[in-house]
Amino acid sequence: MKKTLSIEEIKEAMKKDSYICDNQLAFVIYLSLAMEKPLLLEGEPGVGKTEVAKVLANILGRKLIRLQCYEGLDAASTIYEWNYAKQLLKIKTVDACGQSYHLEDIFTDEFLIPRPLLAAVRSKEKVVLLIDEVDRADEEFEAFLLEVLSDFQITIPEMGTVKAIHKPLVIITSNRVRELHDALKRRCLYHFIDYPTPEREMEIITTKFPDINKDLAKKIAGIMASLRGQDFFKKPGVAETLDWSQALTILDKADIDAETMDLTCGCLFKFKEDVKRFQDTKSETLAQADAVFEG
Amino acid sequence: MAHRRPAQFLSEADYQRYAHNLIERILLFADLLRKNRVPVHTAKELDAIAALQHVDISNMRQFYLTLRSTLLVSNRYFPVFDRLFQEFWNNEGDLAQPADGTPEEQDKKQNPPEKQKGGKENPSEQGESSKKEDNSEKEAKLGTAEDSEEEGASSKEITVPTYSLTERLREKDFEDIKPSEFAEFDDLFKKLRIKVKEKRGRRFKTSHRGRTIDLPKSIRHSRQKGGEIVKIFTKEKKPKHSKLVLLADVSASMDVYSTFLIKFIYELQKYVPDTETFVFSTRLKRISDILSHHSIGTALSLLSSQVLFWSGGTDIGGSFLEFNTLYGGKLRKRNRILVILSDGWDTGDIETLKRQMAIFKKGFKKIIWLNPNLKYENFEPLCMGMAASMPYIDYFLPCHNLKTLETFIEIVQKI
Numbered sequence A: 001m002k003k004t005l006s007i008e009e010i011k012e013a014m015k016k017d018s019y020i021c022d023n024q025l026a027f028v029i030y031l032s033l034a035m036e037k038p039l040l041l042e043g044e045p046g047v048g049k050t051e052v053a054k055v056l057a058n059i060l061g062r063k064l065i066r067l068q069c070y071e072g073l074d075a076a077s078t079i080y081e082w083n084y085a086k087q088l089l090k091i092k093t094v095d096a097c098g099q100s101y102h103l104e105d106i107f108t109d110e111f112l113i114p115r116p117l118l119a120a121v122r123s124k125e126k127v128v129l130l131i132d133e134v135d136r137a138d139e140e141f142e143a144f145l146l147e148v149l150s151d152f153q154i155t156i157p158e159m160g161t162v163k164a165i166h167k168p169l170v171i172i173t174s175n176r177v178r179e180l181h182d183a184l185k186r187r188c189l190y191h192f193i194d195y196p197t198p199e200r201e202m203e204i205i206t207t208k209f210p211d212i213n214k215d216l217a218k219k220i221a222g223i224m225a226s227l228r229g230q231d232f233f234k235k236p237g238v239a240e241t242l243d244w245s246q247a248l249t250i251l252d253k254a255d256i257d258a259e260t261m262d263l264t265c266g267c268l269f270k271f272k273e274d275v276k277r278f279q280d281t282k283s284e285t286l287a288q289a290d291a292v293f294e295g
Numbered sequence B: 001m002a003h004r005r006p007a008q009f010l011s012e013a014d015y016q017r018y019a020h021n022l023i024e025r026i027l028l029f030a031d032l033l034r035k036n037r038v039p040v041h042t043a044k045e046l047d048a049i050a051a052l053q054h055v056d057i058s059n060m061r062q063f064y065l066t067l068r069s070t071l072l073v074s075n076r077y078f079p080v081f082d083r084l085f086q087e088f089w090n091n092e093g094d095l096a097q098p099a100d101g102t103p104e105e106q107d108k109k110q111n112p113p114e115k116q117k118g119g120k121e122n123p124s125e126q127g128e129s130s131k132k133e134d135n136s137e138k139e140a141k142l143g144t145a146e147d148s149e150e151e152g153a154s155s156k157e158i159t160v161p162t163y164s165l166t167e168r169l170r171e172k173d174f175e176d177i178k179p180s181e182f183a184e185f186d187d188l189f190k191k192l193r194i195k196v197k198e199k200r201g202r203r204f205k206t207s208h209r210g211r212t213i214d215l216p217k218s219i220r221h222s223r224q225k226g227g228e229i230v231k232i233f234t235k236e237k238k239p240k241h242s243k244l245v246l247l248a249d250v251s252a253s254m255d256v257y258s259t260f261l262i263k264f265i266y267e268l269q270k271y272v273p274d275t276e277t278f279v280f281s282t283r284l285k286r287i288s289d290i291l292s293h294h295s296i297g298t299a300l301s302l303l304s305s306q307v308l309f310w311s312g313g314t315d316i317g318g319s320f321l322e323f324n325t326l327y328g329g330k331l332r333k334r335n336r337i338l339v340i341l342s343d344g345w346d347t348g349d350i351e352t353l354k355r356q357m358a359i360f361k362k363g364f365k366k367i368i369w370l371n372p373n374l375k376y377e378n379f380e381p382l383c384m385g386m387a388a389s390m391p392y393i394d395y396f397l398p399c400h401n402l403k404t405l406e407t408f409i410e411i412v413q414k415i
Helices: A007-016 A023-035 A049-060 A084-096 A116-122 A139-151 A198-208 A214-228 A238-250 A258-268 A272-280 A282-294 B004-009 B012-035 B042-052 B060-071 B075-088 B103-110 B126-145 B147-154 B161-171 B179-191 B215-224 B252-271 B296-306 B316-331 B350-363 B384-392 B402-414
Strands: A039-043 A063-068 A080-082 A112-114 A127-132 A153-156 A160-163 A169-174 A189-193 B199-206 B234-240 B243-249 B276-280 B284-286 B336-341 B366-370 B395-397
Touching (some): A007 A049, A023 A189, A023 B060, A039 A049, A049 A063, A049 A127, A049 A169, A116 A160, A189 B060, A214 A282, A258 A272, B012 B042, B042 B060, B179 B252, B243 B316, B316 B350, B350 B366, B350 B384, B395 B402
Parallel strands (some): A039 A169, A127 A169
Antiparallel strands (some): B199 B234, B276 B284
C-alpha cells in the first residue's frame, strides 16, 4: 500500500470520480487518513456526506462496509451475533454421536455471525467503514461505537478481543437530528460540509452532466444559491440540484423560465408549503439568481 | 515531535524550542477557546498536536483547518473559533472560506468585535497571551450577564426563523399570551419532551434488548417445538419511574395561569404513567380521568362543566385535608412526588394547612411547589399559606412560562 495521498491527489482523484470537493474537505480527509482517525461529517441533508465515503472507497480501492443507522439498532445487528440455531445443531449432533464436547467448541468463529462493525475490524484487506446517519440510532448505540472508534477493536466476552489488522477508515455522518454524545465526538475529527458556493455547484453540475449547456448550469447554480437564501422548511441540497439538472436535460430546456420552474418544482421541494412558496416567489428568485454571479 | 517543514529551515536546537513553543501556544489557544465556552477536550488537544506532524504548518490555511477539525466538535463554534484564531495567531487573511465569504464573516469585518481593542498585536510572546487570557476572562465574566446576546451571536449560523419565534413564546409569561397565539402555543406544549428518568426496577419483563436469558419463557416456547429450545428469549429489568400526584389551584387568583397549567398537566399525564391529578379551590376534585381523554378540547369542556368551584376562593388547608382523608391512604407513597401548583394565597385555616403539609412531608418522596409569582425577582413567600408551607417544601419553582416548566421537568427527571 502506498503512502497516504496528498491533499491535491485526493482532490484530483475525487474529481475523477465526479465528486467535486473543496480544499477544506480534501484536507480533512487527508488528515483523517494520515492520523488514522475516524472522521465525523455533519451538514444539511443532501450535501453529499454519504457520497464522500463511497467515492473514497472507490479511489482508495477499498471495500466499503456500510452501517445504516436507525432507531432501535442494537449490538446484535451491528457488531456480531452468535448463530444459536447452528450451535444447537452442533450440540445435538455431538450428542447423537455420543462424543463429549467443551463449551468453548461452540463459541468459535464458525458460529459467529459478523455484523458490519466486526466485519470492518476483522477484514483482511483495508476497508472504508461508513456509519451513516448515526444520529438516527439511539444514544445507547453510540456506546457500542466507542471501543471500535478509539482502539479499533471489539471485545467478544466468549472469545476475547478482536483487534483490527488494518485500521479501517471510518466515516461517520450525521444530520444533527439530535446532538451526539461528547465521548463519540472527541474520538473523531470534525468537519461540517456546507452548501457549495455557486461556482463550485456549477462545477458539480457540469461534472455530473458533461453534456449540459454551460449557461444553463450557471443559471441553475444561481437559482440554487438564491433559494438557499430564502426561508424554506427544507432547503434544497446538492442532491436536489442534480435531480433538477437531470430533469432539465431530459426536458431539453436551454433556459429556465417561470413555466419550467412550475413543471419541475417537484425535483426541488418535497413539502407542499415549500412548493407553494417557491411558486409564489419565482420571479424574485430568477432576478436574484442573475445577480448571484455578478455580485 | 517531527514536524517535517520547520526542520528543513531550523537547526535542531532551534527546532526543539520552536516545537515546544508551538505546542504550548496550542494549549494556550485551546484554553482560550474553553474560556469562550467552546468545549475542548484534552483528547482533542492531543489530536491537534498529533496532527501537526502530518501537515505543513508554515501554511496558515492548513494550520487553521487542522486546529478546527481536531479541536471543535460542532459547526456552532466556527464563528467564535474563527474570531479567536485570527486574534490569537495574528492572522490577517480570511481563512474560513477563501472564495466564499459568508455573510457572518463580512459582518465581522465591518464591525470588528470589541475584543480586538484589548490585546496589541504582538507575535508569540508569553506576555501577550496572558494579556489575552485576562481579556477573555473578562469576557467570560461579562458573558454570563449578556448570556443571551452572545449566544445569539454565536449561534447565528444555525438559527432558523421559527426558532426565535418559539424561543420568544417559550419565555413569554402565560399572563401576556394573546388568544391569537394560542394555537402556536398548543403546538409547543405538544412538543415538550416530557420524559421521566427510568430507573431499573427489580422485576423483569421480556425484551429483545435484554441481556439475561428468560429461561421459563424459552422453555415454555420450546414445548411448542417438541422440547427443542429454538428461540432464546431475553429479559430486562422493568423500568420503574417516580409517579406524580398533582394538586392544582384553580381559585380566582390563579385564573390567568390555570388554563395553561391544565394543558401542561394534560401533556404530563399523557407521558408520565400513573399520574394523578386534582384541582382545588375551596374543595377538591380528582380530574385524572377527565384529563385522560384523547382530545384536550373535550377534556377542557368536561372540566368546565364538572368542576363547579373553578375561580372560587381558596382554602388550601381544607382542600389538602380532603385529599388526605379521601385519597391519602392510597396515593401517599414513597415512590410518588407531590406537585402543588398554587400561588399560596389562602383564606383558610393556617394550622390545618401546616398539619396537612407535615403529613405530606412524611408520606411523599418529594414535595415540589410551583408558584407563578416566583417570576418577580424579589418575591418572598410572605402570604400566610405560602409561609406556612415553606418548611415542608423540597423544591420551590416558578411556573409562569414554558421555559420554567421545562426546568420543572428536568428536576423531576433528576429526582
